[in-house]
Amino acid sequence: MSGLRERKKERTRQALSDIAVALFLEKGFDAVSVAEVAAAAEVSKPTLFRYFPAKEDLVLHRFADHEDEPARVVAAAREAGAVPLDALRDHVLAGLERRDPVTGLNDDPRVLAFLRLLYGTPALVARMHAYQGRSEELLADALGGADPLAARLAAAQVVAVLRVLAEENVRRITAGERVEEVLPGAVAATRRAFAGLGEGLSSFC
Numbered sequence: 130m131s132g133l134r135e136r137k138k139e140r141t142r143q144a145l146s147d148i149a150v151a152l153f154l155e156k157g158f159d160a161v162s163v164a165e166v167a168a169a170a171e172v173s174k175p176t177l178f179r180y181f182p183a184k185e186d187l188v189l190h191r192f193a194d195h196e197d198e199p200a201r202v203v204a205a206a207r208e209a210g211a212v213p214l215d216a217l218r219d220h221v222l223a224g225l226e227r228r229d230p231v232t233g234l235n236d237d238p239r240v241l242a243f244l245r246l247l248y249g250t251p252a253l254v255a256r257m258h259a260y261q262g263r264s265e266e267l268l269a270d271a272l273g274g275a276d277p278l279a280a281r282l283a284a285a286q287v288v289a290v291l292r293v294l295a296e297e298n299v300r301r302i303t304a305g306e307r308v309e310e311v312l313p314g315a316v317a318a319t320r321r322a323f324a325g326l327g328e329g330l331s332s333f334c
Contacts, residue, residue, distance in 0.1 A: 142180045142190065145170050149187035154242050158188070158250045185256035188247060195231050196260055199287060200267035213272070217287065218323035221294070225315050228308060233298030234315055236308045244299050264288050286329070290322045 149166045167177045181187050206216035224232045230240045268284035301311045
């Protein structure tokens with residue numbers, strides 16, 4: 130029964146997020162109140178806040194599954210006896226190839242509208258940095274090692290690289306370039322970035 134309850138809660142959470150994002154895309158994030166989202170979803174504000182502690186989380190929910198992604202990739206690589214940094218690089222390259230929105234390389238009109246909302250709203254950018262901070266913590270734990278500070282520094286560098294690569298793709302796509310035009314440069318930038326990481330993080334990755 131607990132699994133059923135969790136699935137029901139996740140469906141509700143997704144529905145609330147979808148309603149909120151639709152309103153934000155139509156009117157702008159700052160122009161829509163939490164009360165308006167709750168009314169559109171036909172729930173009370175306290176109910177809404179039980180699912181989403183902050184207004185920004187209604188949008189960032191779409192990235193929630195990616196929060197521990199680098200840590201999961203590293204853990205799987207270590208279990209398989211692979212090089213973690215190589216696994217992370219290949220994971221990003223695969224994401225570019227399949228046009229994963231988290232890489233910023235997607236020009237579907239709906240995805241593009243969402244990315245413009247996300248990167249064009251200061252409050253959402255700030256909240257996204259908080260998500261990335263938790264991603265760093267999880268990745269540092271996955272990297273492990275005898276020196277926790279060194280693991281944190283390594284994780285911070287990896288997450289910063291992922292962020293900058295995605296932001297550059299978003300910048301080019303939202304400026305009007307097509308995915309096919311951006312992809313070769315995005316792949317080359319990813320390979321260069323991870324090669325640079327490899328030189329400084331060889332003891333961890």
